[in-house]
Amino acid sequence: MLDPLLIRKNINQIAAGLSRRGFELDVELLNTLEAERKGLQSETESLQAERNQSAKSIGQAKAKGEDVQPLLDAVANLSDELKAKQARLSELQAQTNDYLLTLPNIPDASVPQGKSEDDNQEIRLWGEPTRFEFEPKDHVDLGEGLSMVDFNTAAKISSARFVVLHKGIARLQRALTQYMLDLHTQEHGYDEVYVPYLVNADSLIGTGQLPKFAEDQFTTEADPKLYLIPTAEVPITNIVRDEIIDDAVLPLKRVAHTPCFRREAGSYGRDTRGMIRQHQFEKVELVCVCRPEESAEMLDTLTGHAEQVLKNLNLPYRMVNLCTGDLGFSSTKTYDLEVWLPGQDTYREISSCSLFQDFQARRLKTRWKNPATGKNELLHTLNGSGLAVGRCLVAVMENYQNEDGSIRVPEVLQPYMGGQTLISRG
RNA sequence: GGAGAGCUGGCAGAGUGGUCGAAUGCGGCGGUCUUGAAAACCGUUGUCUGUAAUAGGACCGGGGGUUCGAAUCCCUCGCUCUCCGCCA
Numbered sequence: 386m387l388d389p390l391l392i393r394k395n396i397n398q399i400a401a402g403l404s405r406r407g408f409e410l411d412v413e414l415l416n417t418l419e420a421e422r423k424g425l426q427s428e429t430e431s432l433q434a435e436r437n438q439s440a441k442s443i444g445q446a447k448a449k450g451e452d453v454q455p456l457l458d459a460v461a462n463l464s465d466e467l468k469a470k471q472a473r474l475s476e477l478q479a480q481t482n483d484y485l486l487t488l489p490n491i492p493d494a495s496v497p498q499g500k501s502e503d504d505n506q507e508i509r510l511w512g513e514p515t516r517f518e519f520e521p522k523d524h525v526d527l528g529e530g531l532s533m534v535d536f537n538t539a540a541k542i543s544s545a546r547f548v549v550l551h552k553g554i555a556r557l558q559r560a561l562t563q564y565m566l567d568l569h570t571q572e573h574g575y576d577e578v579y580v581p582y583l584v585n586a587d588s589l590i591g592t593g594q595l596p597k598f599a600e601d602q603f604t605t606e607a608d609p610k611l612y613l614i615p616t617a618e619v620p621i622t623n624i625v626r627d628e629i630i631d632d633a634v635l636p637l638k639r640v641a642h643t644p645c646f647r648r649e650a651g652s653y654g655r656d657t658r659g660m661i662r663q664h665q666f667e668k669v670e671l672v673c674v675c676r677p678e679e680s681a682e683m684l685d686t687l688t689g690h691a692e693q694v695l696k697n698l699n700l701p702y703r704m705v706n707l708c709t710g711d712l713g714f715s716s717t718k719t720y721d722l723e724v725w726l727p728g729q730d731t732y733r734e735i736s737s738c739s740l741f742q743d744f745q746a747r748r749l750k751t752r753w754k755n756p757a758t759g760k761n762e763l764l765h766t767l768n769g770s771g772l773a774v775g776r777c778l779v780a781v782m783e784n785y786q787n788e789d790g791s792i793r794v795p796e797v798l799q800p801y802m803g804g805q806t807l808i809s810r811g
Numbered sequence: 812g813g814a815g816a817g818c819u820g821g822c823a824g825a826g827u828g829g830u831c832g833a834a835u836g837c838g839g840c841g842g843u844c845u846u847g848a849a850a851a852c853c854g855u856u857g858u859c860u861g862u863a864a865u866a867g868g869a870c871c872g873g874g875g876g877u878u879c880g881a882a883u884c885c886c887u888c889g890c891u892c893u894c895c896g897c898c899a
Binding site for chain 2: 426427429430434437439441443445447453459461463464609
């Protein structure tokens with residue numbers, strides 16, 4: 386959420402910031418709500434003050450045994466008037482808050498202006514697109530050729546956009562997961578957490594998926610309604626909801642492996658072939674909660690941690706700075722890592738690393754006692770995929786393929802595969 | 812699934828309709844004393860909102876109600892604990 390105080394005081398600046406990403410702020414609506422709220426709130430509060438004062442007087446008079454009837458008569462109408470004003474005030478506040486929750490974050494100054502992913506800015510390339518002496522296959526042909534990737538059976542069990550993996554490929558996915566977790570916990574200083582895969586609405590509001598993106602979430606019929614997590618970002622980040630964090634433990638760096646569940650409501654017909662866009666996929670997620678002054682540098686550091694996985698797997702990738710039009714709802718700045726996929730002859734997103742500044746923290750009420758000011762202040766949050774395991778599996782399959790359809794096991798994964806170096810048929 | 816108990820400030824724990832935002836203890840912070848430390852003693856110590864600064868307002872698990880007045884009474888939801896049953 387954007388700072389309501391800043392919206393009140395400097396609405397034009399906010400509107401200008403939002404227009405960079407093509408979002409039009411309803412200035413008139415906010416001004417109308419604010420005009421009525423301001424007066425009503427001070428009226429309500431003085432009525433409350435009056436009520437408190439007279440209740441006190443009645444109490445004192447009663448204690449002395451005096452007749453309180455005149456005092457009671459004097460405040461006879463106060464209660465009704467107060468109730469009416471309170472009701473209208475909370476209506477206004479709810480209306481304002483509902484609207485504020487739908488406002489996206491303002492892009493950082495260093496985010497390039499643009500409308501779509503075509504305007505994203507390439508920061509760097511690592512490695513060269515893998516070359517083959519033969520025509521490389523995509524992961525679907527490779528996986529089906531090995532009889533280890535089965536979309537039809539998944540569709541029978543569940544529906545489209547699910548997959549069943551067997552044997553070496555199933556194990557390769559598990560190896561990737563374990564490797565990533567070990568790298569981030571042992572080399573990069575993250576604490577491993579295990580979290581719920583079903584979360585409540587408050588958690589999704591906290592990180593920004595609700596109220597605006599309800600149609601993207603899988604839900605349960607349970608009461609209270611629970612949502613399947615679209616990313617581990619939700620449960621990990623919500624650990625610090627409604628918390629005041631001790632300065633000594635900052636920055637908090639946490640990593641979890643979870644399945645992720647997405648409706649993909651807006652992408653019918655997109656990436657229908659293969660495992661690129663599934664309703665259920667594995668991801669290792671990095672989340673950081675830090676002091677405001679260290680967050681900008683932390684984005685580079687965290688992105689570097691995700692990049693390290695690709696480097697160690699020797700997978701060619703490029704890093705892009707998302708333009709204002711491609712930026713996610715809660716983000717001020719996002720670096721995407723795109724891995725080279727020979728089967729598609731292109732780079733595809735495999736990690737998205739974002740700095741939210743205080744946008745999520747304000748929704749979450751995540752604060753720290755700043756030792757410099759002695760005050761409770763909002764922290765900054767970041768997260769990044771480290772990496773999307775399902776897509777990483779695709780990348781390994783396609784980049785490590787042999788002409789006969791077998792797949793070499795990347796060196797760093799071999800210990801996680803019991804020393805196996807090749808995945809082949811039979 | 813059945814029966815019961817509870818949810819109060821960083822923690823423990825009082826408070827059952829009227830100067831209660833809340834006793835007391837512990838912890839934290841500051842000070843006195845001390846060569847230093849401990850002990851002891853003194854002071855201080857929740858969050859949010861609001862103001863130029865005062866003032867004012869809200870918060871005792873969440874929401875609603877009764878009342879001039881609610882931490883305290885009623886309803887409802889959530890959570891924790893104990894016992895019984897069931898399942899693993």
